[in-house]
Amino acid sequence: MALNVLLAGGGTTGHVSPMLAVARCLRRRDPDTGIMMLGTEAGLESRLVPAAGFELSTIPRVPMPRRPNKDLLLLPRNLARAVSAADAAIRAHQADVVVGVGGYVSTPAYLAARRRGVPIVVHEANSRPGLANKVGAKLTDYVACAFPGTPLAKALPIGMPMRPEISQLDREVSRGGARAALGLDPELPTVVVTGGSLGAASLNAAFSAAAPELESAGVQVLHIAGGGKAAELAASVADLPHYHVTDYVDGMEIAYAAADLIVCRAGAGTVSEVSAVGLPAVYVPLPIGNGEQRLNAQPFVDAGAADLVESGKFDAGTVRSLVIPLVRDSVKLESMSRVAAARGVRDADERLADLVMSAHLRKQN
Template structure:
């Protein structure tokens, strides 16, 4: 049996984080297993994969041209180079595990040509182009959200990054103590409920504009706010905080970026944010209630990402244009005074979450390899 596995995916955190979590599970089960990651030089994987002690094989980022132009003329040559790189990496592999993105398609095609088992993980409720292609001949398909429209899909949940899986274990031992430690790390009051607001690293203008408008009501209800605005978007929120009454501003903490997001999650009683697959999967696994505000562009995948948790009672969903001061006053502020409801929402979120997604996905890999070897 071949002694290495290829993991293919990159570009965004949604692809890279599950890939790294799966790599860690593979290494935990078989410490001597060689792992090769196919990724681009431009995506997050260029930094995160070597930092995790994994070998990164760089492959050209080759998007399909949409119109006749210079990129279209260069496409055939770039595609051939990508296929050569993918073929060399995949040759003799035990399996290819793909997470979508530009690098996944060459990996899937090379694996098909070479007879290497293919296992796919799709993060979003609506699959991307590469995984829709690869699923046609994949040996196994794992999905984060049940109902994802891919053939033979099995619900495995999201492979959780190491900081989140560690946080799960710590909370199982002593959740109040872990929350108090996180509050001290972040400079928060351990006696108040904590509302974490984030639109991700890029921020979300609607959240940045509207949530500060209900700061006084949130604080009066017994909450404090930790608001990550996104890089380059701090100043307008900081100005809004400066205009608040001192007793309100003391409990409204605005930063541009939360490098230690797991610390914020350790202390969060309620999250207000987007509904990316990683966000939804991690909040559900941790049992954190959320107000999901799907990204108002794209194909509606974020709305579908949050649907299962919301239907279970673990969160509320509001479309971006409807997130206003009036909506927050009616729906968000009352939650702070309804601790029993927050606890019920937390339990419902946890019931919809998966805490062992990496193990489930690696089980799929083992099963696919065993079937091919039988």
């Protein structure tokens, strides 16, 4: 009888991407595996999951207030409704295992699965775990995390599940084709700059101000400015032939292949992908949240695979004093690349799928 798995998470790409990666892995192993995703109507999963060919069931979003307010008073009622909806999804899908990756959806899924006696598998992406996975980790022996040292009981570091286009990328082999596809010079030292889908104002401002020096140094830039931010930046560098600006790149593997160095935020998915493909990095952690981005990047910085600059301190001077000399130092880049690749994990989807199977077999026995 085919295995049925319900995967709970969403809200951000950082939650949806690993869910999709492990779902595809389970289907590769057995095409008859039943897959159901659990999310909310407002999250990115409402678009990304159906587009990937998987079924999505939605439950009410339950904000977890960090201070006394109206949402805190309504929490018991809202959580009960969400748990009931998650329970209905588990029953309808006849789920054998529930996998959670954190976020608003996971807590109701964990509680509903525990009530039904359905095995739970938890995956935590960040070095500092969120509330949902702190709850989930107390309910199961099957806990995985992306980074060593994540403070969750029983957590097994397995890496971050990612798309095979990234996990199987050979940058050396793909570089020429990637640069040609992006309209880049095949020979110039190349920096990719990205602040994620929304962009990063500090990175955009710093690189725009230092653009003439980059051009003079013979450094090529692919600047992924973020939604709606490319036009202004492109206008400011219009007279520089080797400064290329775009809102987004469809498939970051092509940008990774083209780059000698990337300057980016330090979200769990980004750090995991960049290290897996052996790409030297300058991380500029997002200055809000609970500090998890700095923690995500720190092991790779300590090992010599990357540099880190605080967002508030990253300016045009940083581009001149750090980025330009680094991208022109091929020996240093090669060393950083080797360290990153050695610490990166390319088969996390298989490892998480193994945990799913272990949880299922234990329940059967």
